[in-house]
Amino acid sequence: MRVVNLIQRKRDGGDLAREEINFFLQEYVAGNIPDYQASAFLMAVFFSGLTEQELLDWTESLLSMAPALDLSDLPGPKMGKHSTGGVGDKTSLIVGPLVSCTGITVPIIAGQGLAHTGGTLDKVQSIPGFNTHLKAQEFKEVLRKAGLGIIGQTDDLTPADKKLSSLRDTSGSVESIPLIAISILANELAGGIEGLVVDVKTGSGALVKKMTDSRRLAQTLVSLGKRLGKKVISVITDMDQPLGNAVGNALEVMEAVEAMRGAGPADLVETSLELAARMVSAAQPDRTLESVKEQMFQLLNDGSALQKFRQLIEAQGGNPQIMESFELLPNASAEFVISSPRAGYVSRISADDIGQAVMLLGAGREKMNAHIDAAVGIVLEHKVGDRIQAGERLCTIYYNEEAHLEEASQMVEDAFHISSTQPEARPLIHEIIQ
Amino acid sequence: MRVVNLIQRKRDGGDLAREEINFFLQEYVAGNIPDYQASAFLMAVFFSGLTEQELLDWTESLLSMAPALDLSDLPGPKMGKHSTGGVGDKTSLIVGPLVSCTGITVPIIAGQGLAHTGGTLDKVQSIPGFNTHLKAQEFKEVLRKAGLGIIGQTDDLTPADKKLSSLRDTSGSVESIPLIAISILANELAGGIEGLVVDVKTGSGALVKKMTDSRRLAQTLVSLGKRLGKKVISVITDMDQPLGNAVGNALEVMEAVEAMRGAGPADLVETSLELAARMVSAAQPDRTLESVKEQMFQLLNDGSALQKFRQLIEAQGGNPQIMESFELLPNASAEFVISSPRAGYVSRISADDIGQAVMLLGAGREKMNAHIDAAVGIVLEHKVGDRIQAGERLCTIYYNEEAHLEEASQMVEDAFHISSTQPEARPLIHEIIQ
Numbered sequence: 049m050r051v052v053n054l055i056q057r058k059r060d061g062g063d064l065a066r067e068e069i070n071f072f073l074q075e076y077v078a079g080n081i082p083d084y085q086a087s088a089f090l091m092a093v094f095f096s097g098l099t100e101q102e103l104l105d106w107t108e109s110l111l112s113m114a115p116a117l118d119l120s121d122l123p124g125p126k127m128g129k130h131s132t133g134g135v136g137d138k139t140s141l142i143v144g145p146l147v148s149c150t151g152i153t154v155p156i157i158a159g160q161g162l163a164h165t166g167g168t169l170d171k172v173q174s175i176p177g178f179n180t181h182l183k184a185q186e187f188k189e190v191l192r193k194a195g196l197g198i199i200g201q202t203d204d205l206t207p208a209d210k211k212l213s214s215l216r217d218t219s220g221s222v223e224s225i226p227l228i229a230i231s232i233l234a235n236e237l238a239g240g241i242e243g244l245v246v247d248v249k250t251g252s253g254a255l256v257k258k259m260t261d262s263r264r265l266a267q268t269l270v271s272l273g274k275r276l277g278k279k280v281i282s283v284i285t286d287m288d289q290p291l292g293n294a295v296g297n298a299l300e301v302m303e304a305v306e307a308m309r310g311a312g313p314a315d316l317v318e319t320s321l322e323l324a325a326r327m328v329s330a331a332q333p334d335r336t337l338e339s340v341k342e343q344m345f346q347l348l349n350d351g352s353a354l355q356k357f358r359q360l361i362e363a364q365g366g367n368p369q370i371m372e373s374f375e376l377l378p379n380a381s382a383e384f385v386i387s388s389p390r391a392g393y394v395s396r397i398s399a400d401d402i403g404q405a406v407m408l409l410g411a412g413r414e415k416m417n418a419h420i421d422a423a424v425g426i427v428l429e430h431k432v433g434d435r436i437q438a439g440e441r442l443c444t445i446y447y448n449e450e451a452h453l454e455e456a457s458q459m460v461e462d463a464f465h466i467s468s469t470q471p472e473a474r475p476l477i478h479e480i481i482q
Numbered sequence: 483m484r485v486v487n488l489i490q491r492k493r494d495g496g497d498l499a500r501e502e503i504n505f506f507l508q509e510y511v512a513g514n515i516p517d518y519q520a521s522a523f524l525m526a527v528f529f530s531g532l533t534e535q536e537l538l539d540w541t542e543s544l545l546s547m548a549p550a551l552d553l554s555d556l557p558g559p560k561m562g563k564h565s566t567g568g569v570g571d572k573t574s575l576i577v578g579p580l581v582s583c584t585g586i587t588v589p590i591i592a593g594q595g596l597a598h599t600g601g602t603l604d605k606v607q608s609i610p611g612f613n614t615h616l617k618a619q620e621f622k623e624v625l626r627k628a629g630l631g632i633i634g635q636t637d638d639l640t641p642a643d644k645k646l647s648s649l650r651d652t653s654g655s656v657e658s659i660p661l662i663a664i665s666i667l668a669n670e671l672a673g674g675i676e677g678l679v680v681d682v683k684t685g686s687g688a689l690v691k692k693m694t695d696s697r698r699l700a701q702t703l704v705s706l707g708k709r710l711g712k713k714v715i716s717v718i719t720d721m722d723q724p725l726g727n728a729v730g731n732a733l734e735v736m737e738a739v740e741a742m743r744g745a746g747p748a749d750l751v752e753t754s755l756e757l758a759a760r761m762v763s764a765a766q767p768d769r770t771l772e773s774v775k776e777q778m779f780q781l782l783n784d785g786s787a788l789q790k791f792r793q794l795i796e797a798q799g800g801n802p803q804i805m806e807s808f809e810l811l812p813n814a815s816a817e818f819v820i821s822s823p824r825a826g827y828v829s830r831i832s833a834d835d836i837g838q839a840v841m842l843l844g845a846g847r848e849k850m851n852a853h854i855d856a857a858v859g860i861v862l863e864h865k866v867g868d869r870i871q872a873g874e875r876l877c878t879i880y881y882n883e884e885a886h887l888e889e890a891s892q893m894v895e896d897a898f899h900i901s902s903t904q905p906e907a908r909p910l911i912h913e914i915i916q
Contacts, residue, residue, distance in 0.1 A: 052651075052653065052654050055653065055654030056657075059525070059528065059654055059655075082517070083517065083518035084516075084517035084520070084521040084649065084653055085654075086518070087518040087521050087522040088521040088524070088525045088653035088654050089654070090522070091493070091522045091525035091526055091529075092525055092654065095529045215518065218486060218518070218519065219489065219518050219519050219521075219522035220519075220522050220526065221493075223490075
């Protein structure tokens with residue numbers, strides 16, 4: 049089997065057999081196929097797509113390369129939660145605890161933030177002592193103790209996808225819908241789950257920006273899940289403006305804690321409750337969605353989720369006192385206020401630009417393994433639809449280094465659009481596909 | 483400038499600025515951009531194409547990386563000849579001497595054969611002593627002495643295209659029309675020529691098989707040449723069956739010599755005369771095409787071309803006695819005859835399959851720098867349109883190793899289609915674009 053023939057066939061719109069996909073993936077992970085052939089192949093897949101059968105074969109091939117976490121001796125159902133990534137998206141920090149309160153085990157295999165979106169992994173790593181570099185068995189102990197846990201991609205659980213995703217990041221084939229779907233399922237199913245809710249973001253701040261593409265991704269996830277014998281529910285949620293008010297790693301941990309104290313921004317709370325309810329419903333299909341939603345609302349507001357979050361931090365070696373004393377989290381040394389140049393309505397806050405600006409301040413990484421500054425970020429004072437006065441504060445930039453402040457503040461200013469008429473509201477939850 | 487952004491932009495159909503193309507090519511050739519980013523980028527170009535401006539910028543960027551051969555102190559015009567490659571295509575060995583007889587200097591920068599097509603370089607290397615590994619200045623001395631010369635891609639004349647072409651070969655982006663056009667012009671113009679005739683092959687044995695694609699390539703070459711200030715003429719010729727009767731390196735040298743003795747197969751002679759006449763006409767625009775064609779016919783049949791070929795061999799260190807004694811060339815140790823299973827007309831000889839079969843016998847290389855067997859090959863006894871009897875000889879396979887003989891002979895048998903009605907003749911010269 050010659051790799052260049054497989055590349056050409058896919059490039060010219062042909063199909064690949066199961067053994068050809070296995071050959072490519074196994075030999076690539078083993079280091080026998082060079083990166084330059086793999087990256088060209090992935091780019092050909094970007095353009096030519098994959099058939100349903102190829103999607104299945106590819107995912108099963110990835111899953112066959114390492115044993116999934118065996119959670120069968122833990123009590124209760126095991127459900128996963130994944131987000132395709134957005135700006136200000138800290139829902140995992142709220143949804144995980146919420147769902148776990150009901151006796152469902154929630155293993156979260158999270159990504160590092162890349163490009164303009166922050167990753168859940170970076171957020172929890174801003175908590176002093178919080179260890180996400182766990183071996184599979186250590187992770188299982190965390191799940192047994194706390195009912196949930198958060199780790200990154202590991203060489204023992206997801207060796208192949210880790211290598212492929214890193215290659216796609218650096219060679220420009222990230223935004224392929226079939227490859228995104230495969231990567232999500234191969235990663236999450238390695239966590240030993242029975243079902244999965246995927247928060248498919250749509251809008252300017254999402255990886256997949258257009259609604260038609262988001263819907264295609266959502267549908268692909270559900271149908272691929274079915275063929276793999278797993279219940280997958282796609283919730284398409286809005287990512288046209290940042291979610292919540294805080295953008296930046298430690299700032300988002302603070303906002304998640306606030307939300308679990310019953311004081312979170314409305315969009316963050318509503319999105320988190322919807323995702324949590326869908327996970328619980330999938331695991332407890334006899335209950336009505338209404339009763340589940342009511343329960344989620346209660347668990348968020350009666351301190352249960354907060355208590356669960358504390359258990360999570362403790363189980364992973366973090367300092368739980370951050371929850372009472374935010375000053376124990378990394379805090380930026382300076383702030384800079386962006387004010388509105390005129391009166392009117394906030395008609396748009398480009399999530400993309402806000403994400404890029406926060407990255408410029410040092411909160412994101414251009415390359416894998418680059419150092420990030422957990423303290424910096426932006427806190428929005430107004431969201432789309434708000435009426436504002438000239439000179440009123442739109443947001444605050446928290447920074448440590450002056451180096452990129454001017455460029456970042458310019459981006460933030462440009463991200464805010466002020467108009468004279470009130471904009472039409474975009475829904476928070478666009479569609480549920482299951 | 484981030485490479486991944488350039489990849490994404492081209493992938494999504496955007497244009498690249500001159501400095502971005504320069505950046506990519508220079509940094510890649512300098513080794514600062516890894517192969518895996520370059521191969522993904524080239525695959526994105528395969529799908530998204532290049533604008534006319536990008537084509538020009540790319541070619542000029544390649545040409546700027548090394549000084550072209552300065553032939554200004556040699557007398558007469560300097561014209562290049564290039565073929566996009568086909569099975570049995572030994573026209574360069576005839577056209578070069580023919581054109582050179584008129585006082586035109588003909589520097590040929592030839593490719594190695596890849597996939598199923600043999601390269602001119604491999605053919606002349608079958609002549610004992612013939613040295614194609616010349617430095618630029620040595621090549622110029624050959625041109626001064628013989629009026630023509632043949633070398634391969636070199637690090638001093640075409641460093642960038644050499645690296646890019648090798649990457650495309652192994653990562654599946656060879657068949658990109660803009661990249662083929664750029665590669666041809668960047669290579670040939672490095673030879674210091676004023677004009678160029680490109681033999682654009684079309685049909686099953688060609689790199690570009692479909693007539694519409696061949697025409698697009700031919701047009702791209704001509705218009706890109708114009709923008710570069712060079713006269714480029716594309717001659718679209720047939721490559722649906724092998725050209726001439728011999729396929730295989732030494733066998734093709736023998737056939738070329740026979741043709742220059744006035745005993746060549748009609749298709750090879752007609753194609754060579756057309757190409758030679760177009761080159762001379764471009765350099766001597768005041769003459770009529772008719773008179774040029776007449777002159778070419780004469781030079782081929784009065785021994786002038788043969789004499790020029792002898793000078794070429796001598797100038798490049800080869801043994802000119804091979805011209806009288808073919809046994810001085812590599813000869814295969816065994817032969818195997820393929821006969822027709824039934825009476826009828828030869829309706830098709832798949833050039834692709836013949837080329838693959840000859841490669842299987844050892845005449846071609848799967849990888850760069852692999853050893854090839856110059857002696858092996860196939861000599862056709864019949865061509866498309868011939869009427870044959872059952873059991874009549876179709877062709878002879880010349881081989882050294884039994885290993886792949888069965889597979890190869892099966893391919894050759896399948897390459898011949900015999901039908902009961904005479905097929906319509908395909909033209910040899912499809913179109914001239916200038």
